């Protein structure tokens with residue numbers, strides 16, 4: 269058995285840590301590239317959303333490298349994410365690729381646990397007693413690594429707009445992530461996080477700069493994965509913007525297991541409540557949250573909002589129409605970027621530069 273998983277943001281570090289610690293053989297898909305997207309797009313319906321194409325591309329590349337077991341998160345209606353696994357299975361079978369599939373349920377219900385139990389019946393036969401014994405420890409180690417990756421990314425978002433040498437934060441952040449990825453024990457992980465934080469904090473910075481504050485909202489994969497959003501977070505940071513976002517893998521996992529009612533979930537509820545001024549029902553996925561967050565960020569004094577959505581994403585298409593009105597009503601500039609498989613890096617850079625110039629003009633600093 270060789271398990272594989274999507275290469276989204278730093279999620280592969282989390283999944284790899286679980287498999288590695290539990291001693292389960294795995295294959296990390298190659299880092300998402302244009303080839304990944306081309307492969308995914310070639311075998312998908314052109315109208316399907318971008319994350320579907322990226323993830324399919326990851327799976328094709330991993331299966332071609334020898335993986336035989338796919339682990340994928342599930343979801344419920346109304347978003348298409350709930351159907352990703354069904355459609356991707358058909359496509360991979362049509363391509364003649366052989367694999368087994370394991371869906372991680374979006375909610376820990378008894379029905380989901382039973383389905384998971386049935387799906388893993390055959391797989392469990394290939395696991396040794398040691399693998400099963402170490403699995404909870406693997407989960408814990410994976411979770412620790414995920415939290416470490418997110419803490420480092422949050423720090424990078426803070427220091428990037430003040431960097432003196434353009435691109436230095438990105439270089440140091442990637443180095444810090446590789447230390448986290450390579451840590452094999454809780455002690456070495458702790459050391460890797462400390463070293464990574466110091467590496468970022470000790471970078472030469474201009475502390476007199478007061479960066480613009482911009483919130484990134486939108487479809488969760490598009491917000492969290494720099495390959496899907498073409499490095500929007502980095503591009504904005506290098507233009508002198510301090511970026512914040514509330515979509516993290518950990519917050520979505522905690523939401524699934526209903527464990528973060530007191531903190532991140534309450535923030536989500538706050539955004540949802542705020543969106544009721546424009547929407548009196550739940551559209552699905554992140555639609556209501558995107559709208560509510562834009563309103564609350566305006567109240568909190570943010571300079572702008574960047575809204576990310578894949579082409580043809582139903583919930584975020586609804587949000588983008590409403591966000592036009594939110595921007596006017598709450599006097600906050602909102603830039604919606606629609607992402608698909610086309611080569612649009614240059615266009616995105618130009619749009620972000622124009623957006624930041626507009627923020628400067630609005631603040632009277634141009």
Ligand code: SF4
Nearest residue numbers: 317347348349553581
């Ligand atoms: S939220 Fe949008 S992009 Fe994401 S899976 Fe659903 S339809 Fe696709």
